[in-house]
Amino acid sequence: MFDGLPLLSLAIWVPIAAGVLVLLTGRDSSPGFSRWLALVGALAGFLVTLPLYTGFNATQSGMQFEEFSSWIPAFNINYHLGVDGISVLLILLTSFTTVLVVIAGWQVIQKKVAQYMASFLILSGVMIGVFAALDAMLFYVFWEAQLIPMFIIIGVWGGPNRVYATIKFFLYTLLGSLLMLISFIYMYHLAGSFEISDFQNLPLGMTAQILIFISFFLAFAVKLPMWPVHTWLPDAHVEAPTGGSVVLAAIMLKMGGYGFIRLAMPIAPDAAHALSGVMIFLSLMAIIYISFVALVQTDMKKLIAYSSIAHMGFVTLGLFIFNLLGFEGAVLQMISHGFVSAALFLCIGVMYDRLHSRLIADYGGIANSMPIFAAFFMLFAMANAGLPGTSAFTGEFTVILATMQANFWYAVLAATTLITGAAYTLWMYKRVVFGEVVNKAVATMEDLNGREILVLGLLAVAVLGMGLYPFPLTHVIQVSSHNLLARILQSKLH
Amino acid sequence: MNFELPNLMPMLPEMALLGMICFILIADLFIRDENRSVTFVMSQIAVAITAVCILGTSGPSVSLFGDMFTRDAMADILKLMICLSVEIMFVYSSSYLKTRNLFRGEYFVLTLFAMLGMMVLISAGHFLTLYLGLELMALSFYAMIALDRDNARATEAAMKYFVLGALASGLLLYGMSMLYGVTGSLDIAKVASVIDSGQVTEGAPLLFGLVFVVAGLAFKIGAVPFHMWIPDVYEGAPTPVALFIGTAPKFAAFAFFMRLLIGGLHGLVADWQQMLVIMAVLSILVGNVTAIAQTNFKRMLAYSTIAHMGFVLLGILSGSIAGYSAAMYYMAVYVIMSLGAFGMILLLARAGFESDMLEDFKGLNQRNPWYAFMLLLVMFAMAGIPPTVGFYAKLAVLQAALQAGYVWLTVLAVLLSVIGAFYYLRIVKLMYFDEPKQIAPIAPRVDVRLVMSLNGLAMLVLGLMPQSLMSLCTYSIMHSF
Numbered sequence: 001m002f003d004g005l006p007l008l009s010l011a012i013w014v015p016i017a018a019g020v021l022v023l024l025t026g027r028d029s030s031p032g033f034s035r036w037l038a039l040v041g042a043l044a045g046f047l048v049t050l051p052l053y054t055g056f057n058a059t060q061s062g063m064q065f066e067e068f069s070s071w072i073p074a075f076n077i078n079y080h081l082g083v084d085g086i087s088v089l090l091i092l093l094t095s096f097t098t099v100l101v102v103i104a105g106w107q108v109i110q111k112k113v114a115q116y117m118a119s120f121l122i123l124s125g126v127m128i129g130v131f132a133a134l135d136a137m138l139f140y141v142f143w144e145a146q147l148i149p150m151f152i153i154i155g156v157w158g159g160p161n162r163v164y165a166t167i168k169f170f171l172y173t174l175l176g177s178l179l180m181l182i183s184f185i186y187m188y189h190l191a192g193s194f195e196i197s198d199f200q201n202l203p204l205g206m207t208a209q210i211l212i213f214i215s216f217f218l219a220f221a222v223k224l225p226m227w228p229v230h231t232w233l234p235d236a237h238v239e240a241p242t243g244g245s246v247v248l249a250a251i252m253l254k255m256g257g258y259g260f261i262r263l264a265m266p267i268a269p270d271a272a273h274a275l276s277g278v279m280i281f282l283s284l285m286a287i288i289y290i291s292f293v294a295l296v297q298t299d300m301k302k303l304i305a306y307s308s309i310a311h312m313g314f315v316t317l318g319l320f321i322f323n324l325l326g327f328e329g330a331v332l333q334m335i336s337h338g339f340v341s342a343a344l345f346l347c348i349g350v351m352y353d354r355l356h357s358r359l360i361a362d363y364g365g366i367a368n369s370m371p372i373f374a375a376f377f378m379l380f381a382m383a384n385a386g387l388p389g390t391s392a393f394t395g396e397f398t399v400i401l402a403t404m405q406a407n408f409w410y411a412v413l414a415a416t417t418l419i420t421g422a423a424y425t426l427w428m429y430k431r432v433v434f435g436e437v438v439n440k441a442v443a444t445m446e447d448l449n450g451r452e453i454l455v456l457g458l459l460a461v462a463v464l465g466m467g468l469y470p471f472p473l474t475h476v477i478q479v480s481s482h483n484l485l486a487r488i489l490q491s492k493l494h
Numbered sequence: 495m496n497f498e499l500p501n502l503m504p505m506l507p508e509m510a511l512l513g514m515i516c517f518i519l520i521a522d523l524f525i526r527d528e529n530r531s532v533t534f535v536m537s538q539i540a541v542a543i544t545a546v547c548i549l550g551t552s553g554p555s556v557s558l559f560g561d562m563f564t565r566d567a568m569a570d571i572l573k574l575m576i577c578l579s580v581e582i583m584f585v586y587s588s589s590y591l592k593t594r595n596l597f598r599g600e601y602f603v604l605t606l607f608a609m610l611g612m613m614v615l616i617s618a619g620h621f622l623t624l625y626l627g628l629e630l631m632a633l634s635f636y637a638m639i640a641l642d643r644d645n646a647r648a649t650e651a652a653m654k655y656f657v658l659g660a661l662a663s664g665l666l667l668y669g670m671s672m673l674y675g676v677t678g679s680l681d682i683a684k685v686a687s688v689i690d691s692g693q694v695t696e697g698a699p700l701l702f703g704l705v706f707v708v709a710g711l712a713f714k715i716g717a718v719p720f721h722m723w724i725p726d727v728y729e730g731a732p733t734p735v736a737l738f739i740g741t742a743p744k745f746a747a748f749a750f751f752m753r754l755l756i757g758g759l760h761g762l763v764a765d766w767q768q769m770l771v772i773m774a775v776l777s778i779l780v781g782n783v784t785a786i787a788q789t790n791f792k793r794m795l796a797y798s799t800i801a802h803m804g805f806v807l808l809g810i811l812s813g814s815i816a817g818y819s820a821a822m823y824y825m826a827v828y829v830i831m832s833l834g835a836f837g838m839i840l841l842l843a844r845a846g847f848e849s850d851m852l853e854d855f856k857g858l859n860q861r862n863p864w865y866a867f868m869l870l871l872v873m874f875a876m877a878g879i880p881p882t883v884g885f886y887a888k889l890a891v892l893q894a895a896l897q898a899g900y901v902w903l904t905v906l907a908v909l910l911s912v913i914g915a916f917y918y919l920r921i922v923k924l925m926y927f928d929e930p931k932q933i934a935p936i937a938p939r940v941d942v943r944l945v946m947s948l949n950g951l952a953m954l955v956l957g958l959m960p961q962s963l964m965s966l967c968t969y970s971i972m973h974s975f
Binding site for chain 2: 072074075115148152167178181186
């Protein structure tokens with residue numbers, strides 16, 4: 001039924017076109033129109049990505065839904081799109097999150113509504129482009145282009161220290177990715193094209209691989225983010241508006257992991273092996289040390305931001321122990337964290353809209369005034385702590401299991417997250433939701449309205465569904481992971 | 495000896511322009527102040543006719559007057575780009591000039607004379623023609639900067655530029671005379687063949703000549719350490735003049751480099767490459783770092799120019815066709831960006847208000863989201879962020895430099911451009927994140943509105959479809975060298 005339609009192009013350009021339309025028709029006097037138009041655009045963007053999943057052939061290892069046309073012949077750069085089992089899920093996650101973000105910003109955003117909605121729609125298309133690009137330069141163009149809307153989102157609708165946070169975010173990411181550009185150009189001279197598959201097949205010496213890997217590492221580790229280049233993230237999260245935090249945590253961080261999977265590891269497999277010790281060390285550092293940092297946070301958004309870094313540690317840990325279980329666990333962890341972190345940031349957003357504070361100390365006893373909210377928040381807090389039955393358990397447990405196969409002590413260290421993760425999340429939950437109502441304003445807080453229940457409900461279904469029945473996800477990623485891992489395990493040196 | 499009148503058709507654009515300038519010069523005497531728009535329209539038509547002449551007489555490469563004058567693909571395309579940027583400059587500048595009582599015939603005539611100088615310079619096949627074109631251009635500039643003669647700043651800038659420009663011309667002439675002494679010719683093609691044949695026995699005068707010539711070139715393009723005039727001139731000159739100096743002459747300067755270094759001194763490539771490497775690195779470093787400290791938008795753009803010229807040098811020093819076309823592409827992209835940035839200052843300026851300080855751009859998004867978006871595109875293009883066209887310009891240049899083996903140079907250039915990104919972002923920050931200080935309505939004329947929108951959208955359109963301009967540059971270089 002969808003044969004012949006350029007589905008990936010639609011997935012990229014429908015939200016962008018909708019965003020431009022919102023921008024052009026937007027008037028400050030009629031924000032309602034912009035909101036509805038944005039919602040229609042986001043839904044259309046989500047609908048065009050659905051056939052990508054339903055039509056996906058999970059038994060096939062190659063790229064699917066491929067589109068190819070020449071773009072810049074002077075440098076042999078092509079508009080080449082395609083997805084495998086890993087990217088198709090990330091694309092779905094992106095289009096789904098965009099719908100949530102549009103709904104979540106419905107009432108909260110009163111200033112420059114059209115520009116806000118348009119930024120998110122354009123951002124959504126650009127991020128899908130990152131996951132769908134099979135040409136390195138196309139990938140790079142999308143990769144950098146998403147900085148522009150995010151820069152605006154944090155800077156215009158963010159908190160009091162937004163300017164510092166957004167410039168730090170922009171420059172940090174730019175610095176990380178520019179060296180990747182040089183690697184791309186270097187490999188272009190050897191391979192004669194910017195095709196990622198050509199790069200993957202390119203024989204490279206050890207020194208070249210190490211340098212290329214380091215340049216990729218800087219780009220992706222900053223984005224993921226890994227300890228110690230994570231410092232931009234708490235700032236950006238705290239200052240960003242709720243929608244910005246959601247997109248940042250749910251999708252943008254995944255780009256770092258995706259970059260390792262698609263580019264860094266298959267292009268420089270020997271370097272990845274040689275440096276795996278360092279990578280595992282950094283991952284464990286993130287899991288253990290950052291968890292303790294999260295424990296002492298007084299700002300809820302900051303706490304969740306640090307918890308994101310710790311959870312991303314599982315992604316890199318799973319990738320760099322080089323077995324199939326770990327690889328799949330890393331991908332599952334990315335998807336799961338997309339749901340859980342989005343939900344937690346939305347929960348904090350709900351509270352912030354009512355009390356205009358993110359400090360844990362300002363709350364207490366919310367369960368009395370907001371029982372429905374407390375129930376949802378409970379579910380997502382448990383998911384963040386990795387409770388069995390939630391999506392986070394699937395990812396984290398798989399990674400720990402895989403690590404156990406590789407090295408017992410790594411697994412023990414990684415498993416501390418089950419304690420620390422539960423500690424920082426549940427302790428925060430306890431202080432915010434239970435106890436005496438200290439702050440008078442808390443008593444007057446209204447419970448969730450229908451719109452908020454819809455958003456959190458959708459996420460709750462996703463979190464529970466993925467935790468109880470992960471098969472629809474695992475069977476899509478299985479063949480692709482196997483295929484990619486086989487490539488990564490193959491040395492390029494001989 | 496037989497005297498034969500050569501075919502003058504290849505020179506038609508220059509001759510037509512000269513004729514029209516003379517006509518405008520005289521006709522303007524009989525036009526009263528309130529009808530000065532007639533001169534304005536005549537000048538615009540003159541530029542358009544010149545462009546038509548270039549298109550109508552284009553053909554295979556030819557040389558006239560014993561190689562004094564060359565007409566090739568690069569010359570044609572650069573001249574057309576100059577025509578286009580002068581037209582745009584006219585559109586942007588008219589209302590600014592009117593409100594400041596500068597809307598006078600001299601402005602237009604001098605602009606056209608400068609343009610003629612650039613065209614002669616671009617087509618030069620001989621040191622003398624080169625110098626002739628250069629001085630015609632430079633002398634017009636000196637006068638144009640001081641056009642607002644009661645303005646102390648402008649006069650100071652003109653004086654500074656004049657003294658330094660004269661010094662640079664002296665260096666250039668001195669270098670040329672040494673080259674003449676060593677090779678026995680002023681003809682660029684002959685100089686090249688003598689050097690290539692290895693007949694030159696005295697290496698020292700040749701190298702000294704080269705050094706002086708490169709210094710003169712560097713002054714014209716504004717590369718560090720010969721950049722000191724740029725910030726003062728940009729800041730001091732009336733904004734339309736700064737816009738003019740910052741755009742069209744860049745094409746001439748590029749041709750200047752190509753004719754002298756690649757056309758004439760290609761045999762010494764290993765020698766001038768080293769000098770260009772140093773100048774490129776210093777330009778990118780000093781330009782980007784110093785721009786951060788500026789509070790005046792024009793001055794910031796001046797330092798940003800210096801940094802951009804460093805990138806152009808990066809392309810030229812690659813020493814390959816790909817590098818030269820990358821440099822030309824970068825130059826063309828730079829001029830489009832520069833037109834947009836200066837055009838926005840002119841658009842926001844009004845009687846008694848220059849709008850050239852950074853803080854004047856505060857809250858532009860609230861005053862007028864469309865123009866804020868246009869300037870946002872220009873700023874991201876200057877910072878080299880995809881999908882704007884600035885990224886592809888940097889990509890092309892870095893690609894060429896990497897191919898030539900300058901890995902460390904590209905890494906350095908890329909890292910320094912992150913510093914550059916900061917001050918471009920600051921403009922976006924002022925426009926989008928801050929509250930407006932000015933509340934005067936922004937209501938430019940229809941033509942300004944249209945051209946500015948096209949100018950801004952060009953950043954995006956040329957970025958999404960970069961191929962056409964890129965292949966135009968490659969074509970012109972391939973068919974000229």
